[in-house]
Amino acid sequence: MTLHRRTLLGGIGISALAVPVARAQSAAFRFGLAMPLTGGQATYGQDQVKAAQWAIEDINNAGGINGKPLAAIVLDTQADAQTGIQAATRLASVEKVPAFVTAWSEVVKAVAPIANDSKVVELSVGANSADIAKLGDYVYTTFPLAAVDITAVARYAATTMDKQRAAVLYINNETGTVAAQIYRDVFTKAGGKVVAYEAYDPKATDWTGTLLKVRMALPDIIHIQGLVADTPQVIAQMRQLGISQPISSYSAIYNPKLIQQLGPAANNVIATSLAPGVDNSPAVKAYVERWTKEVGREPNGLPYTQYLYDAPYLVAAVFKSLDDKKIPITGENFRKEMLAIRTFDLPLTGKLTFADDHTVSKRVYLMRVTDGAWTQLAVVD
Amino acid sequence: MEYIYAIAILMALYVILATSFNFIIGYGGLISIAHPVFYALGAYSSALLARDMGVPVFLAIPAGGLIALIASVAVALPSLRISGDYLLIASIGFQLGILELIKNLPWTGGSGGLTNIPSFLTQTAGREAYVAFAVAAAIGSVLLLRWIAQGPYGRAMSAMRDDELAFAALGRNAMTMKIAIFALGSSLAGLAGGIYVHYFRFIAPGQFDILQSSALLTMVVVGGLRSTWGPIVGAIALEALPQAITFVNLPPSVLGPLQGILFTSLVLIFMFVRPQGLIAASERWHGRNEEVRDARRA
Numbered sequence: 305m306t307l308h309r310r311t312l313l314g315g316i317g318i319s320a321l322a323v324p325v326a327r328a329q330s331a332a333f334r335f336g337l338a339m340p341l342t343g344g345q346a347t348y349g350q351d352q353v354k355a356a357q358w359a360i361e362d363i364n365n366a367g368g369i370n371g372k373p374l375a376a377i378v379l380d381t382q383a384d385a386q387t388g389i390q391a392a393t394r395l396a397s398v399e400k401v402p403a404f405v406t407a408w409s410e411v412v413k414a415v416a417p418i419a420n421d422s423k424v425v426e427l428s429v430g431a432n433s434a435d436i437a438k439l440g441d442y443v444y445t446t447f448p449l450a451a452v453d454i455t456a457v458a459r460y461a462a463t464t465m466d467k468q469r470a471a472v473l474y475i476n477n478e479t480g481t482v483a484a485q486i487y488r489d490v491f492t493k494a495g496g497k498v499v500a501y502e503a504y505d506p507k508a509t510d511w512t513g514t515l516l517k518v519r520m521a522l523p524d525i526i527h528i529q530g531l532v533a534d535t536p537q538v539i540a541q542m543r544q545l546g547i548s549q550p551i552s553s554y555s556a557i558y559n560p561k562l563i564q565q566l567g568p569a570a571n572n573v574i575a576t577s578l579a580p581g582v583d584n585s586p587a588v589k590a591y592v593e594r595w596t597k598e599v600g601r602e603p604n605g606l607p608y609t610q611y612l613y614d615a616p617y618l619v620a621a622v623f624k625s626l627d628d629k630k631i632p633i634t635g636e637n638f639r640k641e642m643l644a645i646r647t648f649d650l651p652l653t654g655k656l657t658f659a660d661d662h663t664v665s666k667r668v669y670l671m672r673v674t675d676g677a678w679t680q681l682a683v684v685d
Numbered sequence: 686m687e688y689i690y691a692i693a694i695l696m697a698l699y700v701i702l703a704t705s706f707n708f709i710i711g712y713g714g715l716i717s718i719a720h721p722v723f724y725a726l727g728a729y730s731s732a733l734l735a736r737d738m739g740v741p742v743f744l745a746i747p748a749g750g751l752i753a754l755i756a757s758v759a760v761a762l763p764s765l766r767i768s769g770d771y772l773l774i775a776s777i778g779f780q781l782g783i784l785e786l787i788k789n790l791p792w793t794g795g796s797g798g799l800t801n802i803p804s805f806l807t808q809t810a811g812r813e814a815y816v817a818f819a820v821a822a823a824i825g826s827v828l829l830l831r832w833i834a835q836g837p838y839g840r841a842m843s844a845m846r847d848d849e850l851a852f853a854a855l856g857r858n859a860m861t862m863k864i865a866i867f868a869l870g871s872s873l874a875g876l877a878g879g880i881y882v883h884y885f886r887f888i889a890p891g892q893f894d895i896l897q898s899s900a901l902l903t904m905v906v907v908g909g910l911r912s913t914w915g916p917i918v919g920a921i922a923l924e925a926l927p928q929a930i931t932f933v934n935l936p937p938s939v940l941g942p943l944q945g946i947l948f949t950s951l952v953l954i955f956m957f958v959r960p961q962g963l964i965a966a967s968e969r970w971h972g973r974n975e976e977v978r979d980a981r982r983a
Contacts, residue, residue: 379931380931385892386892390688390695394688410798410889410891413797413887414798414885414887416887417886417887421687422687476788476796478797481797
């Protein structure tokens with residue numbers, strides 16, 4: 305029984321430690337940030353949280369929101385549905401934030417009932433599942449869904465690059481299945497032929513069998529719809545097997561790490577970016593320089609971190625508008641005001657307009673690895 | 686309060702899962718790790734029956750338990766006939782197979798998960814009613830399994846687990862008993878799945894994989910195998926602890942490893958220092974080997 309009592313006392317002690325932190329932040333405009341800080345996706349989640357925290361710092365250094373600071377309650381989702389549910393429930397019912405930012409399709413979908421029931425705005429920033437548009441009144445995305453960039457890259461391959469035969473290789477999860485279907489449909493409609501359509505298991509570490517089937521199909525181009533963790537490995541194995549055709553993918557692999565990981569094998573890999581790059585925007589150039597200066601490297605998944613940097617600016621604009629009009633800060637009012645503003649001019653990703661179907665549309669930047677560096681191949685509106 | 690309610694419901698569900706898993710592996714001595722797949726079967730069946738077939742939720746939830754029961758008998762019948770260890774292999778195969786099926790069938794929502802699942806009680810009677818429902822289901826499950834384990838059938842289970850040959854020599858049918866234990870434990874997991882899905886209203890196959898099996902095993906081992914209170918304490922402690930840690934304002938670089946180290950350490954500490962778990966099993970449920978060891982020590 306002694307152990308029992310100690311556990312109980314420990315729990316009370318831990319809970320007590322949290323109280324002063326909550327009180328210190330009570331004067332600020334608060335929103336939630338539920339992202340993977342641990343687990344397999346933490347490398348990306350942590351960089352995205354850092355970007356959001358820099359934005360909050362910059363907003364507060366510039367005077368905050370009508371003199372009051374902006375603060376984020378950061379919770380870990382591990383990119384896992386159940387952990388995400390617990391984080392979102394806590395943000396809505398304990399922290400009582402009017403809005404929270406989250407990412408990763410499975411988490412975005414899992415926490416949608418909580419957002420809708422609690423009337424708290426859920427902003428999906430980075431997930432691209434097509435289902436996100438249909439998750440309810442309180443779920444919005446600031447990131448274009450899969451249809452936007454996958455349509456652009458498939459159409460570009462079939463028309464501008466004049467590729468007739470495509471192989472589609474996709475991870476068998478939410479990220480892969482829907483986007484692979486979009487690619488297949490768009491490529492076929494644009495006059496091309498999908499000669500191989502192969503799925504691989506999310507836990508797979510060897511893709512030899514699938515890749516040999518792809519090679520046998522003699523494609524002109526190979527589209528890979530995987531995750532940031534597995535796609536470089538698939539490409540590496542592909543090159544080892546002598547598959548030298550151009551490879552296309554989506555925004556997840558637009559990452560300096562890909563070139564470090566693959567070396568010369570990365571050449572002729574095409575990715576999409578849904579945000580302007582260093583060549584298109586002085587603000588993005590300064591942002592990347594800040595990463596290099598303060599962290600010593602470029603961020604993992606640069607465009608995603610750009611969207612996360614911009615999210616607090618969007619939240620701050622809604623808070624400011626509510627505060628100016630002396631409207632109480634609730635989830636319902638936050639949603640109404642966000643839709644009333646509707647168009648936001650954001651520092652790193654440009655203009656964002658919420659469509660009636662809760663989605664946004666953006667310009668697609670096609671990037672290609674040439675001589676060991678990402679270069680802009682085309683811009684698709 | 687919704688946060689407290691969500692945690693309370695999860696604790697109640699993990700009590701059902703850990704208690705029923707303890708019934709199978711502890712009291713029954715059946716080596717299986719596929720418990721989460723029966724949880725998944727209950728959750729998916731209940732959700733699909735209510736969402737796509739219009740079955741009232743109060744009927745869909747027990748139907749989920751029933752479907753888990755039927756599936757467990759289907760797994761147990763061939764695998765238990767050969768030898769106990771084959772149940773472990775069959776259960777892993779069954780778990781992986783069912784999860785792959787769920788991932789690849791369009792009507793299950795595939796790997797992206799199932800959404801738009803109807804809620805139950807929360808809209809009409811409030812969230813408190815759902816908490817009471819989940820807690821009542823947990824108490825009912827614990828009392829039912831305790832009643833079985835401590836009654837005459839429990840004594841027969843003990844005998845079967847300790848010496849199957851002697852048990853059979855007495856004219857008892859070990860196979861029927863094993864199947865009954867496996868089916869009852871699995872159906873309770875299915876029932877828990879139904880209760881889960883109509884509150885949280887989203888499920889994805891990734892929630893029911895091998896990691897979930899290891900979490901349940903940890904709850905039973907840390908709490909105490911073959912005891913009534915052990916899995917209850919294990920489930921509540923291991924559900925509450927990660928939540929409590931998140932309230933401490935630790936940097937993510939510390940929080941992640943801390944959670945991992947905590948769970949690994951708990952299992953190691955309990956294996957070496959207190960193998961019987963937090964709550965030790967009563968005398969009757971000490972295994973034969975443990976009794977022999979105790980006798981030698983004496």
